[in-house]
Amino acid sequence: DQQVKQNSPSLSVQEGRISILNCDYTNSMFDYFLWYKKYPAEGPTFLISISSIKDKNEDGRFTVFLNKSAKHLSLHIVPSQPGDSAVYFCATRSSNTGKLIFGQGTTLQVKP
Amino acid sequence: DVKVTQSSRYLVKRTGEKVFLECVQDMDHENMFWYRQDPGLGLRLIYFSYDVKMKEKGDIPEGYSVSREKKERFSLILESASTNQTSMYLCASSFRDVWNYNEQFFGPGTRLTVL
Numbered sequence: 001d002q003q004v005k006q007n008s009p010s011l012s013v014q015e016g017r018i019s020i021l022n023c024d025y026t027n028s029m030f031d032y033f034l035w036y037k038k039y040p041a042e043g044p045t046f047l048i049s050i051s052s053i054k055d056k057n058e059d060g061r062f063t064v065f066l067n068k069s070a071k072h073l074s075l076h077i078v079p080s081q082p083g084d085s086a087v088y089f090c091a092t093r094s095s096n097t098g099k100l101i102f103g104q105g106t107t108l109q110v111k112p
Numbered sequence: 113d114v115k116v117t118q119s120s121r122y123l124v125k126r127t128g129e130k131v132f133l134e135c136v137q138d139m140d141h142e143n144m145f146w147y148r149q150d151p152g153l154g155l156r157l158i159y160f161s162y163d164v165k166m167k168e169k170g171d172i173p174e175g176y177s178v179s180r181e182k183k184e185r186f187s188l189i190l191e192s193a194s195t196n197q198t199s200m201y202l203c204a205s206s207f208r209d210v211w212n213y214n215e216q217f218f219g220p221g222t223r224l225t226v227l
Contacts, residue, residue, distance in 0.1 A: 009152070036218075043116070043202055043218030044155070089154060099170065100216060102147075102155040 003027055004092055006103035014111055019077040021106050023090035028071065030092040034100070035064060035075050038087045047088075048075070080110045115139070116219035118203055124225045131190040133222050135203030142208035144186035145216065146170075146178065149200040161186055162208060193226045200224075 005024045013019045025033075031052040036044035050057040050064045050073065057064050063076045077084055087107050091100045119134035137144065145160040147170075157170030159178040167178050175197060179187045186205075190197055200223050204216040 004154075006154075034215075041121075041220065043204070043220050045218070046215045091155075099157055099160065100145075100155075101157075104152055104154040 002104070003030075004090060004101050004103040006088075006090060006106050008106050009104070010107040010109070012109045012111065013080050015082055016079045019075075019080045019084065019108055019110065021075040021077075021088050021090075021108065023073050023075075023103050025071050025073075025092055027092075028068070030094075030101075032093045033064070033066060033073050034091045034093065035062075036089045036091060036102075038089065038105070044089060077108075080108075082110045082112050084108060085110050116203055116205055116217050118201075118219040118222050120222050121220065122223050122225075124227065125190075125193050126227050127194060129190075129193050129226075131193050131224065131226075133188040133190075133201055133203075133224070135186045135188070135205075135219055136184055137186075137203075137205040137217070138184065139205065139207075139217070140183065141205035141217075142183070143206045143216075144180065145204040145206075146176075146186065146188045147202045147204065148172070149202055149221070155202065158188065193224075195226050198224060198226045 003026050034049040035047040037047045038044040048059050048062050066073045087105045089105045090103045116137045146158040147155040149155050161167045161180045177189045200221050202221045203219040206216045
């Protein structure tokens with residue numbers, strides 16, 4: 001049973017436009033959310049996170065929004081760049097074990 | 113710079129073989145993790161370890177075992193490899209704190225093919 005779902009396997013956007021990647025979760029007890037980015041032949045790298053006490057966290061071109069009532073988070077990339085082309089995983093973490101629970105991933109392609 | 117290294121980038125084994133995947137981190141992290149990544153399923157946790165000689169099952173431990181004899185090294189063992197264990201295997205490590213807010217750092221992955 002998938003506790004974290006990324007329903008769009010892929011997304012294609014034009015360079016300079018906004019990329020919006022979405023993620024839904026099932027457990028209202030999850031209190032910390034992360035986004036990881038993965039290039040081919042490399043391990044995932046941490047991108048940005050948000051605690052459930054916030055509804056927005058921004059870091060440069062990357063902003064994560066959290067809607068707790070809808071159990072939904074999204075990652076906005078503005079402006080998108082070709083170097084952003086990668087697989088993006090959202091994840092939540094069990095606060096008592098530190099285990100990460102990952103979504104299926106969304107492959108973003110930014111076209112020049 | 114945190115570095116997590118994995119012993120092989122690509123590995124091809126035959127059904128029934130015993131397979132060892134090695135992971136080493138150089139940042140004195142307490143926590144170490146093994147995941148597998150499969151298309152459409154994302155990353156799934158196989159086993160993790162909070163300390164030397166300690167291990168905990170993740171979400172899909174069946175068919176795997178682990179060993180952590182030294183703090184910097186975490187090994188994943190496939191006792192008898194099967195074709196459904198063909199996958200990308202990723203190792204990660206992190207510091208342990210009370211709230212477990214520390215970022216996990218990943219190695220580059222081992223692409224294992226079982227024939």
